[in-house]
Amino acid sequence: xxxxxxxxxxxxxxxxxxxxxxxxxxxxxxxxxxxxxxxxxxxxxxxxxxxxxxxxxxxxxxxxxxxxxxxxxxxxxxxxxxxxxxxxxxxxxxxxxxxxxxxxxxxxxxxxxxxxxxxxxxxxxxxxxxxxxxxxxxxxxxxxxxxxxxxxxxxxxxxxxxxxxxxxxxxxxxxxxxxxxxxxxxxxxxxxxxxxxxxxxxxxxxxxxxxxxxxxxxxxxxxxxxxxxxxxxxxxxxxxxxxxxxxxxxxxxxxxxxxxxxxxxxxxxxxxxxxxxxxxxxxxxxxxxxxxxxxxxxxxxxxxxxxxxxxxxxxxxxxxxxxxxxxxxxxxxxxxxxxxxx
Numbered sequence: 001x002x003x004x005x006x007x008x009x010x011x012x013x014x015x016x017x018x019x020x021x022x023x024x025x026x027x028x029x030x031x032x033x034x035x036x037x038x039x040x041x042x043x044x045x046x047x048x049x050x051x052x053x054x055x056x057x058x059x060x061x062x063x064x065x066x067x068x069x070x071x072x073x074x075x076x077x078x079x080x081x082x083x084x085x086x087x088x089x090x091x092x093x094x095x096x097x098x099x100x101x102x103x104x105x106x107x108x109x110x111x112x113x114x115x116x117x118x119x120x121x122x123x124x125x126x127x128x129x130x131x132x133x134x135x136x137x138x139x140x141x142x143x144x145x146x147x148x149x150x151x152x153x154x155x156x157x158x159x160x161x162x163x164x165x166x167x168x169x170x171x172x173x174x175x176x177x178x179x180x181x182x183x184x185x186x187x188x189x190x191x192x193x194x195x196x197x198x199x200x201x202x203x204x205x206x207x208x209x210x211x212x213x214x215x216x217x218x219x220x221x222x223x224x225x226x227x228x229x230x231x232x233x234x235x236x237x238x239x240x241x242x243x244x245x246x247x248x249x250x251x252x253x254x255x256x257x258x259x260x261x262x263x264x265x266x267x268x269x270x271x272x273x274x275x276x277x278x279x280x281x282x283x284x285x286x287x288x289x290x291x292x293x294x295x296x297x298x299x300x301x302x303x304x305x306x307x308x309x310x311x312x313x314x315x316x317x318x319x320x321x322x323x324x325x326x327x328x329x330x331x332x333x334x335x336x337x338x339x340x341x342x
Contacts, residue, residue, distance in 0.1 A: 001033050003320065004074040004100075006091060008039040011083030012166045012187060020295035021080040023302065024316070027295075028078070031313035033320075036074060040081070076101040076323050079292060083162050087292045088114040096328065103323040104271040105291040113267050113291040116160045116192045123286050126266050128259055131195050131278065131285045135160070136181070138189035144177045147193050154196040157181055159188035163290060170196065201279040203246055205260035206293070206304040208272050208315075210322035214264055216257040217304035221246035242300060244307045248279075256284060263289055271322050274301045 005028070007021030008014055021037060028035040038046050077100050079091050089111035095102035105113065112118050117135040124130050134150055136142050147155070157180040159167040167187040169180035184191040202224070206217040225239025248256070260275035263286055267273075274293035278285045293301040305315050 001075045001320070002073060003028055003033050003035050004077045005035045005037045006040060006077060006079045006081055006086070007037060008041060009081040009083070010040065010042050010044055010085040011081075011162070013082035013163055014042065016294060016296065017080055017082045017086070019297070020082070020299070023295040023297065023299075023312075024078060024080050027302075027312035027316045031316045033316070035078075040086075044085070074100075076103065076320055078103040078320070078323075080295060082292060082294070083166075084114070087163070087290075088161060099328070101323045101326065103319050105267070105269050105273065109267045109269045110291050113269070113273070113289045114161050115190070116158060116288055117190065119267070119289060120192070122266055123263060126262070128263060128266070129283070129285045131197055131287075133192055133194045136191040136193060138185050138191070142181060144174070144181075147177065148174060151193060151195040154198065156194045156196055157184045158192045158194065159184045160190035160192050161188050197278045197280045197285060199280060201246075202287075203248070203256055203277040203279050203284070204300045204304065205257055205275050205277070206272070206301045206308075207260050207264045207269070207275060208305075208318055208322075209264055209270050210318065211325060214261045214269075216260045217308040217310075218245040219248060219253055219256050220244040220300050220304050220307070221248075222300070242298070242303065244300075244303055252279070252282075252284070259284070259286060267291075270326065272301075272319055274304075 005021055005024055007017050009017050025035045025037060036048065038048055040046050077095050079086055079102065081087055081091060085091070087110060089107040092102055092105065092110050093107045096107060112122065117133070120130045120133055132151055134147060153174070154170060154172045157169050157171060157177070167184050169176070169183055171177050171180050181191065202222040203219050204222065205219050208215050221243040223241040223243060225241070256277050259277070263275050264273055267289060269291065272293070274290045276287040276290070278287050293299065295302060302312055302315060306312070310318070
């Protein structure tokens with residue numbers, strides 16, 4: 001099949017997206033597909049393979065065409081876009097409106113999963129443990145004293161709708177809080193402040209969801225090469241390590257795997273995701289969900305599935321099969337489709 005792979009994008013995670021797209025492109029080729037990379041630049045314009053304009057910013061792609069007018073046929077879209085304008089439901093809505101099968105989560109799950117505050121509220125309401133947090137809005141007065149009284153020190157300050165640890169600060173001293181807030185607000189008008197869980201182990205689980213149900217991979221553990229797993233520790237520090245599978249008690253392994261499935265199901269997820277946890281002693285907390293997790297050379301998502309017996313080509317086929325088999329929302333059931341028994 002010819003698969004349109006969307007990469008790049010307008011967010012601060014653009015460079016990570018390009019790295020992820022290279023992995024996805026190779027895995028699709030290994031699976032026998034024909035990937036067609038379309039890069040979205042910072043202005044929002046789309047280009048095919050780095051040359052030939054496909055879609056100018058501000059226009060709508062009822063059909064995708066190259067600069068010379070030739071059509072670009074494809075059978076499904078595989079978005080490998082991290083952060084806003086790609087992982088947040090915007091591209092998913094475009095695909096659904098145009099009737100293009102799209103790998104991964106739909107509009108609602110993408111939007112809710114991207115927003116750390118919304119996802120925490122959903123998880124807490126469902127009884128899944130999360131660390132204490134506060135939602136902060138740039139339009140409302142933000143009082144450092146109230147944050148410290150509620151969460152204490154140390155704490156983390158994060159942009160609500162960004163990943164790859166971009167814009168995140170660990171705050172150990174009261175006087176460092178204003179700077180951390182300023183940094184986070186420079187990326188997003190919505191910010192989350194979280195109580196730091198110390199000591200904590202970072203555990204991640206990959207999830208696949210299709211007509212056969214939701215399945216979870218073996219858990220993996222991140223051992224950061226720095227004080228905490230910031231952007232540099234993720235992508236630039238050679239001392240950071242991934243332990244796959246994570247060395248956990250069997251009961252803890254099953255607990256985090258079942259919680260990952262519960263979080264994915266709660267969100268209304270489809271296709272794939274990665275669910276992250278913090279483990280402190282016998283207690284664990286749901287940290288966040290990534291509906292388009294990283295596919296870079298050091299990314300946990302494909303490594304966890306490989307350790308679970310699902311190599312990259314088969315992983316691509318599973319993801320695409322789910323996307324192609326998904327019935328569009330709001331369409332009438334076709335004759336022969338299964339009926340709900342009452």
